[in-house]
Amino acid sequence: MIKLRQIDAYRWEIPREGKMRTRGLIFSSKEMLPAIQEDQSLQQVANVATLPGIVGPSLAMPDIHWGYGFAIGGVAAFDLAEGVVSPGGVGYDINCGVRLLRTRLSREQVAPLMTTLVDALFTNIPSGVGSRRQDFKLTGAAFKKVLKDGCRWAVGEGFGEASDLAHIEAGGAIAGADPEAVSDFALNRGKDQLGTLGSGNHFVEVGYVQEIYDAALAAQLGLFQDQVTAIVHTGSRGLGHQVCEDYIKVMLKASAKYGIELPDRQLCCAPITSPEGQRYLAAMAGAANFAFANRQLITHWVRESFEKVLEIGPRVLGMELVYDVCHNIAKIETHTVEGKPRKLCVHRKGATRAFPPHHPEVPEAYRETGQPVLIPGDMGRYSFVLVGTEKALAETFGSTCHGAGRLMSRHQAKKVARGRSIIQELAAKGIVVRGAGRGTIDEEISEAYKDVSGVVDVVHGAGIARKVARLKPLGVIKG
Amino acid sequence: MMGKQPATSPRRRPYRQLPHTADLAWRLWGASIPELFENAGRALSATLTDRRYLRRRATREVSLTSVDREALLVDWLNHLLYLFDVDGFLGRDFQVVSLTGERLEARVTGESFDPARHPSLTAVKAATFHQLSIVAVKDGWEATVVLDL
Structure with missing residues (x-):
């Protein structure tokens, strides 16, 4: 069992020992800790602390769980000159992320039409195992533009508004993407997956603002009580998975080449300055931009579905982007370390960027509030x-x-769900759900997840994010 | 078939799930390493859909090289996921034609996934190196592979 030292009500430290170059720092409540200790995620936090060039502690968020190599819910920053970049520190679903859309509608206007609306979303947005678009295939030049320009490409093609771009992390396109660094295998996998949801925990959810914790912040984010919202949660689909796979192979060799000692093969990495490291970052940015474009296209079809079902125009609907965040990504950012600004490569694997008010990377609209952070629950x-x-x-x-x-x-979730109709149970709670497979819905039952409010209370209590509002689902499409 | 097996050595299950909270771990078995690889292919198809509904309509020849046997197993599964993403192809039957420590030649027979006929079970993003192992056991070979879902 990994040694833990309590710092305060929300912070726990893995003291530096053995080959660790730094300490581990875990954000958790006392109540959540036993569940975290059940798997090997804390060992993974300690393993990440052994990697060359790590700056500050190896961090873990309260929703940490056992991943492959890096724990999910882990954050690790590396010095640009001496540090490493690792595809395992980003994950297979590069730029898996969440976007939140607000509307001008209130719950009473939409709730009676929810079944029709969910059906329309389900028809317009392919989801489930092997979901692909028949109407939309990417080829040659356009594909390269998607990888380079992300949401800028999508908006240029008429999917969404120019104003959307100002409300996306990195403006919806991470700089430095190089389509040539993305293999033909990856391109083949992605060619008819743009604008598809995929499966697993990905979803489109229509909900409403159920509770507001901070009225001033909510107003600045354009949120009001009972307002209808929509959340899109998906990533880079097969293209991103293939980029990760391709570069894990590259990094297995690179780790040996550069003499990096690995406590776990899945932590394979290369110096950020090496050709392998640079090429991965260029390919990763391409996959990230594909994911941004994916969420942008899905947003377009969410807007269309609302307009059609509610028989209203875009102005009345007023479906605007609140924000879009990545939660599987490595970013080159400048941070102040011991009083000095340093350029770092920050890996966030199952963690969300949470920049404060007045940070230069926070869009104009949120200069006074800080960057919106979106935390989906079950x-x-x-x-x-x-x-x-x-x-x-x-x-x-x-x-x-x-x-x-x-x-x-x-497996356990399916057992618990056996003999029950999860769809009917949710309908009784006022939530309309449609999924491509019965299996996915059973696997995603509420009981299978921790209560997200516990996670959010820890980050709010620790001060590493501030609660603004809670959204309640009304209708969901699942993969 | 079952009658041919000696009573003391019941036919081993070719694959079974191990408990894993966030993802899916398979314990695979084969009397030989080629059989272990074939069973890995079956386990993957059975994760995505009900393999019994897949017809033998098309064949894909697979040829892969990797750094070692374990990496080859991961590459094999990921290549099958690649075939699935590209045109929906899912294997019903898997035949290893030749297998060395670094090279695999295999033939897969199956068809394209059709949501109207094939149940949609669990989508898989990738096979990972996490906790990957291939070990000799008394009646053959056993492997552990964790899939990212």
């Missing part, structure tokens, strides 16, 4: 809107949690 409970803080910037390289985290394996 399909039966609720999701949260928070904002980033100074404390997050100082302590966690501007990062916070990303979701609820599973409590039960999919």
